[in-house]
Amino acid sequence: MRLLAMGLAGFGLVLALMHGEYTSMASGAEIGVVSSPDGRLHVALESTADGELIWRLNRVGADGQLGALLPAARLAMLPGKCSLAPVRKGEDAYTALHGKRSQCGGSYHETTITCSGDAAQESTALEISLRVYNDGAAVRYCWAELPNTVEPAPLQWSIPAGAKVWQAPYDEPSQWTPAYERYYEDGVDARQMQPNENGWAFPALLELPGDQGWILLTQACVPRDYCATRMALDPRRRDGRTTFSVRFPDPGEGNGVGAVRPTGTVSPWYVVVADDLATIVRSTLVTDLNPACKLQDTSWVKPGRAAWSWWSDSDSPRSYEKQIAFIDLAAEMGWEYYLVDANWDLMDGGNVREMAEYASRKGVGLILWYNSGGSHNIVTEKPRGCMTQRPIRRFEMELLKSWGIKGIKVDFFQSDKQHMMDLYHGILEDAADFQLMVDFHGCTLPYGWSRTWPHLMTMEAVRGAECYKFDKLYPEMAPTQNTIIPFTRNAVGSMDYTPVAFSDSTYPHQTTNCHELALSVIFESGFQHMADKVSAYRDLPDAPKEFLKKVPAAWDDTLLLNGRPGDFVVLARRKGEVWCVAGINGRKNPLEIAMDYASLGLPPDGRATFITDGADARSFASSNERPERVNLMPCGGFVLRLEP
Numbered sequence: 001m002r003l004l005a006m007g008l009a010g011f012g013l014v015l016a017l018m019h020g021e022y023t024s025m026a027s028g029a030e031i032g033v034v035s036s037p038d039g040r041l042h043v044a045l046e047s048t049a050d051g052e053l054i055w056r057l058n059r060v061g062a063d064g065q066l067g068a069l070l071p072a073a074r075l076a077m078l079p080g081k082c083s084l085a086p087v088r089k090g091e092d093a094y095t096a097l098h099g100k101r102s103q104c105g106g107s108y109h110e111t112t113i114t115c116s117g118d119a120a121q122e123s124t125a126l127e128i129s130l131r132v133y134n135d136g137a138a139v140r141y142c143w144a145e146l147p148n149t150v151e152p153a154p155l156q157w158s159i160p161a162g163a164k165v166w167q168a169p170y171d172e173p174s175q176w177t178p179a180y181e182r183y184y185e186d187g188v189d190a191r192q193m194q195p196n197e198n199g200w201a202f203p204a205l206l207e208l209p210g211d212q213g214w215i216l217l218t219q220a221c222v223p224r225d226y227c228a229t230r231m232a233l234d235p236r237r238r239d240g241r242t243t244f245s246v247r248f249p250d251p252g253e254g255n256g257v258g259a260v261r262p263t264g265t266v267s268p269w270y271v272v273v274a275d276d277l278a279t280i281v282r283s284t285l286v287t288d289l290n291p292a293c294k295l296q297d298t299s300w301v302k303p304g305r306a307a308w309s310w311w312s313d314s315d316s317p318r319s320y321e322k323q324i325a326f327i328d329l330a331a332e333m334g335w336e337y338y339l340v341d342a343n344w345d346l347m348d349g350g351n352v353r354e355m356a357e358y359a360s361r362k363g364v365g366l367i368l369w370y371n372s373g374g375s376h377n378i379v380t381e382k383p384r385g386c387m388t389q390r391p392i393r394r395f396e397m398e399l400l401k402s403w404g405i406k407g408i409k410v411d412f413f414q415s416d417k418q419h420m421m422d423l424y425h426g427i428l429e430d431a432a433d434f435q436l437m438v439d440f441h442g443c444t445l446p447y448g449w450s451r452t453w454p455h456l457m458t459m460e461a462v463r464g465a466e467c468y469k470f471d472k473l474y475p476e477m478a479p480t481q482n483t484i485i486p487f488t489r490n491a492v493g494s495m496d497y498t499p500v501a502f503s504d505s506t507y508p509h510q511t512t513n514c515h516e517l518a519l520s521v522i523f524e525s526g527f528q529h530m531a532d533k534v535s536a537y538r539d540l541p542d543a544p545k546e547f548l549k550k551v552p553a554a555w556d557d558t559l560l561l562n563g564r565p566g567d568f569v570v571l572a573r574r575k576g577e578v579w580c581v582a583g584i585n586g587r588k589n590p591l592e593i594a595m596d597y598a599s600l601g602l603p604p605d606g607r608a609t610f611i612t613d614g615a616d617a618r619s620f621a622s623s624n625e626r627p628e629r630v631n632l633m634p635c636g637g638f639v640l641r642l643e644p
Contacts, residue, residue, distance in 0.1 A: 034087055037107040038134045041274065045084070045113075045130075053082075053113065055130065057137060057274050059213065082115040090131070094292065096284070097454045098303035098526035098554035099494060100573070104284040104451075108133045135283045136273040138220065143265040155270055157217060157231070161240035162209030163190040166484055166565050170198040170230050173252035175378055178416065179442045180461035183477055184484045186566040190242040199230040199247050202445060205280070205488050205565060216273040216280045218492050220289040222447045224425035225264030228416035246270070254376035254415025262418040268447065277487060281560040281571070286492045287448035294452055300435045301455045302406075303526040303554040304336025306367060311466060311498060311505065312533035317341045317369070320350030324358065329534045331362040334549045339367045339409060339529055342381040356403045365406035367439065367527065376420065377412045387427060397434040407437035407457065407527070416444050428453040439496055439527050446493020450526075457526030462489050464497040465531050468505040475510045479635040480566050482511070483586035486522055487565040494525045500548065501531040502540075502618075511584075512617040515637035517544050520551045521582035522571055528553040543611050543622035547639055551580060559600070562593060568632070572600055581640040585632040593630045603644050612638040 031045040046054045093105040113128040125144035131137060139155070159165070164187040171178035180201055185193075187207065193200075203218035222228050227249055234243040248260050269289045273280050295301070307330040309316040309323055316322040317340055327338045338359060344352050356366050371377070371384035386396040387410055400408070410427060413420055424440065431438050432455060441460040450456040462485060467474040489495055499519035501509075509516070520528065530537070530548070537548065552575040561581070563569035568591055570583035579600055585591045597604070607624070613636045614621040630638050 031084055034109050034111055034130060034132045036132045036134045037089070037109060041132060041134065041137070043130065043132050043137050053128070055137075055139070057215070057272060059275060082113060085112040085114065087111045092288065094451070096287065096451070097298060097301050098457065099284065099287070099450065100282065100524050100555055100558040101284055102554075102556045105288045106134065131269075131289070133285060133288070135275060135279050136216075136271060136285050138269040138271045138285070138289055140221075140269045141267040146263065146265050155246045156234075157244045159190045159206060159242040159244070160209060161191060161242075163242070164188065164207040165190050165193060166205040166488055167193075167203075167231075168201045168488075169196045170201045172198050173250050173254075173414075176412075176414070176442070178250075178253055178414065180445055180489075181463040181467075183463060183481060184488060186480060186484065191237070191240070193233055193242060195233045195235045198250060199232045200244070201230055203488050203492050204231060204244075205484075205491075213275055214277055214280060216271075216283075216488070216491060218271050218273075218286060218445070219268040220271050220286040220448045221291075222268040222421055222444075223264050223266055224422045225418060226262040226267060227260070227418045227421060228444050228447070229268065230416070249416040254413070254417060254420060255378055257374075257376045258415060258417040258419040260417060264418070273491075277563065277565075278560040280487060280491055282558055283491070286446065287451040290448040290451040292452065293454055295432055295454060298454055301437060301457075302336065303457060303552075304365075304528070305333070305548075305551070305553050306330070306337035306339045306527055306529045307333070307335055307534075308339045308341065308498065308529045308531060309533075310339075310341035311469070311501060311531040312503070312536075314469075315343075317344045318346050318348060320347050320355065323347075323355060325534050327355070327359045327362055327364050329537060330364045333537065333545075335364070335530070336553075337365045337367050337406060337527065339369065339527075341369045341409075342371070342411070344368060345383045353403050356405060360404055366404075367407040367409055367437070368400065368405055369409045369411060372410050372413050372423065372442075377414045379412045381411075388423065390426060390430065393427065394430050394433070397430055397436055400436060401434040405436065407439065407455075409439040409441055411441040411443075413440070413443045420444070424449070428456055431455060437527070441496060445489075446495075448493065450493065458494040458496040460496045462495050462497055464495075465499060465501050468501065468507050468509070470506070472507050475507050478509075479511050479515070479584075479588075480586040482515075482519065482522070482584055483563065483567060483569045484565045486560075486563075486569050486571065490524055495523055496525055496527065496529060497523050498529045498531040499523050502536045503532055510635050512613045512633055512636040514544075514611060514613040514620060514639070515584050515635055517547065517611065517620075518582035518584050518637035518639050520548060521573055521580045521639060522569060522584055524555065524558070524573070526553060541620050541622070543609060544620050547609065547611060547641060550641070561596075561599065568593070577644050579640075579642040581642065582637065583630065583632065584637040585635055588634045590634055590636075591632040593632065595626070595628055595630060597626060597642075600642070602642055606642055606644045608643075609641040610638070611640075612636070 034043045044056045110131045115126045127142045168182040168184045229246045231244040232247040273283045307326040309326045374388040437455045445461045555573040557574040559572045561570040572581045608626045611622045613633045
């Protein structure tokens, strides 16, 4: 398989501020350049005549300059003196317990722009931190005191004419939203994007014109005393460019509860992953920007696969007998967990404590669902009211630990306001004390919190397989969306899509069975909830059943081997010495893919299990060959397990 690589262009400037005293910032001038540790990525800082600070990302290796990303800090509101600190080197490598890679982080270069403010004009001191890594850059703002007139962040992105965009509109507030569950636009021209009253959600994937490369825009490390933000499209076009700015949450989010304006003085990191699609898929920059792990003991944090009854039978959590069958399935498949979903406290024929004891005898851990509400949602599913107030939450968690419960799934947050960020952090902090792993559902995006709190196993924030139950458009949209998500939503963190559903729900699949099987590898999640009913897995042929028994839920490495968002994707993920390769076709035409095993560094005489679609969309074909070429059916897929 060929690796998709498009080099970003560069000015050819060198790092100018590695040493020396603070540099005063003159208006209308170039201030300096901060380079990545490998010297390939450069961020040029410029001060404009009207008091804006602009930074331009550029990468050596192409014919022009990128010049596409222009975050502009509006420093005109700070008429006091501004200065630039010497660039310092940082090193921050760490091991992740789950995710796309186990070895993360690395070196970076960082500088700080300090603006002293002016008391006479009621401006306050501000520090802007800029970090440049080998795979991207990030900026955040720290006010000495939050001014009354502060904007969400003095930040804009300017996208050149001809750029293509993969991005989802932000949800309109409702009983069930916002939850980051809109469909992604599929490579629209940036000039065709229209202002959306509710804004545009992170992340945004951009293909720059003229083979200048790809960039992913998102945010990271949202503090508990700040809000999550989103992008707002400026309807004006300047020199043919499309301009986005940052905006706060909508007042109507979370049932209208909570203030829009945060009280914290430190913004999230605003992140740019830059280079090619392979870099974006493999990058851990979002988690790298978060504080180090706070847990002294992480032995209880164990990623894994989970059986789940709700997708095939939404009333099943009220039946002890129905759920026992799923626990038995998990034990048979070697899956680590069973998720007990909404309304389990109304269960007939037994109770969750008895179920936990039964599951423990089977070697299966239980994860229990909770409604996060609270006045911030009006969803009635139970149990609710246990997670919002800390004394009640801690009492509940202590009880769960005594029962041997392994994790909780907390749902329906419905808001990105500051008080909801505080709730996320509070749940994670308390769950750590009682050794409970956490799945956030109906929630905000991943911001890399799993580095600090590695018991955060996964988050939803995606239009996932549950939509086969509710959305008649979903079967038509799913094949294409499945090929966009690895480059967008799943690129920024673990994703609780609930994949691998072979049977049909309300609205039948258009994807093939092997497409669904491949999602167990294509989609990364620390808790991988297998959506389908018991018989769907028990009745599988031996090869796909064995594949699902062995497929990991956490990986040591991830490589993009081929693909393009909206068309197809081929990923290779490694656990130990075993590689799992998977590919899916998002289009309604057949597709042929060439394979190149040398790129994986695997010995030529290892064992192989190759599974693809059979004679029709609902059958499988398997062999022990390493195919030189793979033919994919329309909306089809394949998996390949390689062992040395």
